[in-house]
Amino acid sequence: MSEFLRFVSHQIEDFAMQVTFNPVEGTGTVVYNLSLVRVEDLEQTISVFRATCEAGVSPSSLIRILYAGEELDGFVIPQNFCGILTLCSTTLDGLLLQRGIPSNPIGGGVIEVAENIPKRFTHLIKYEYTTIDPLQVLVSQEITSVHQVMKHGNGSILGNIRECHMEAEDDVEEVLDELTEGYFTGILDLGLPNTPCLGVAVDPQYMGLAALGGTNWMAALREEGISVTMQAMKGLCDISTMEFVSQL
Template structure:
C-alpha cells in the first residue's frame, strides 16, 4: 500500500510534539537538520558554522559531526564525507507547544536583510502546500547571500514564520526570555497582533514570530563553492550528544 503524501505542516507537528528540550538545564531532545560535506572541506565548514553562530545566522551553536562509516538515523555516512547535525528552528515550535501554546506554522522563505535588520520576505513557500521543506527547496535554488550578511550585514537569508494567538503573548515572551540564556539564538523578529510580519499576513487576533533558518550555515557553505547535501528536519537528537561549535 502506498503511503499518503505528508505535507510539511504535519511533519512539523509530529516533530514539535516530541521536543523535550529545556533551555534552563540545556537538556532534552531537539529537532535537527542533517547535512553531508566532503572531508577535505571540513575546516572551512567549521569556520562558517562559527561565523554563522557569532553573527546570529544559525538557530543554535550546538552541532554534532560524524565521520565516514558512522550511522545517523537510517543512514550511514558515505566514504569521504562528514555528517553535520545542526539544530532546526522547528525546535521553537516544540518549546511553545510544551508550554500549552498552540502554534500555526505558516511557511519558510528568503528574507532580505539590510544593515543587519530584517526587511521583508521576498520568497515564501507555505508549509500546507508542500511535502518538501521550503528552506531545503529555496537553498537548492541558490537564492541566498548568507555570506554577505555575515560579512557586510546585508543580503538574503533563509527564515521561517509561525503564528500564535495574541492571548498567549505573555507565555511566548517567557519562552523567548528563557531562550536568551541558552544556545538557541534563532529568533529573527516578533510581530504585533493583527499586523503582518516582514510582509507576511497573520490571522485575525494572531501574532507572528520569524526565526532564522537552521540551514543558513549550510547555505553559506554552498555559497563558498563547497559541495553540501542537506536534509532538513531529519529527526530528534538529545542535546547531550551535541557540542558548542565554539569548542571546535
C-alpha cells in the same frame, strides 16, 4: 486531502510533539538537520559554521560531527563524507507546543536584511502546501547572500515563520526570554497581533514569530562553492550529544 501526500506542516507537528528541550537547563530532545559534506571540506565547513554563529545568522552554535560509517537513526554516513548535525528551528515549534501555546507553522523563505535589520520575506513557501521542506529546497537556489549579510549587514538570508495566539503573548515572551541564553537563539521578529510580520499576513487573533533558518550556514557554504546536501528535520536527538562549536 491527498491520500499519500504528507505536507510539511504535519511533519513539523510530528517532530514538535516529541521535543522535550528545556532552554534554561540545556537538556532534552531537539530536532536536527543532517548535512553531508566531503571529508576534505570538513575544516572549511566548521569554519563557515562558526562564522555564521558569530555573525548571528545561525540560530544555534550546537553541532555534532559524524564520520563515515557512523550510524544515526538508521542512516549510515557514506564513505568520504562527514555528517553534520545542527539544530533545526522546528525545535522552537516544539517548545511552543510544550508550553501549550497555540501556534501554526506558516512557512519558510528568504528574508531581506538591510543594515542588520530583517525587513521582509521576499520568498515564501507555505508548510501546509508543500511536501518538501522550503528551506531545504531554497538553500540550493542561489538566492541568498548570507556572506553579504555577515560582512555588511545587507543581503538575504533564510528564515521561517509561525503564528502564535495573541492571548498567549505572555507565554511567548517567557519562552523568548529563556531562549536568549544561547542554546537556541535566532528570533528575528515577534509581530503585533493581527498585523503582518516581516510582510507575511497572519490569521485574525494571531501574531507572527519569525526565526532564522538552521540552514543559513549551508547557504553560506554553497556561496563559497562547497557542495553540501542536507535533509531538514531528519530526526530527534538528545541535546547532550551535541556541543558548542566554540568547544570543538
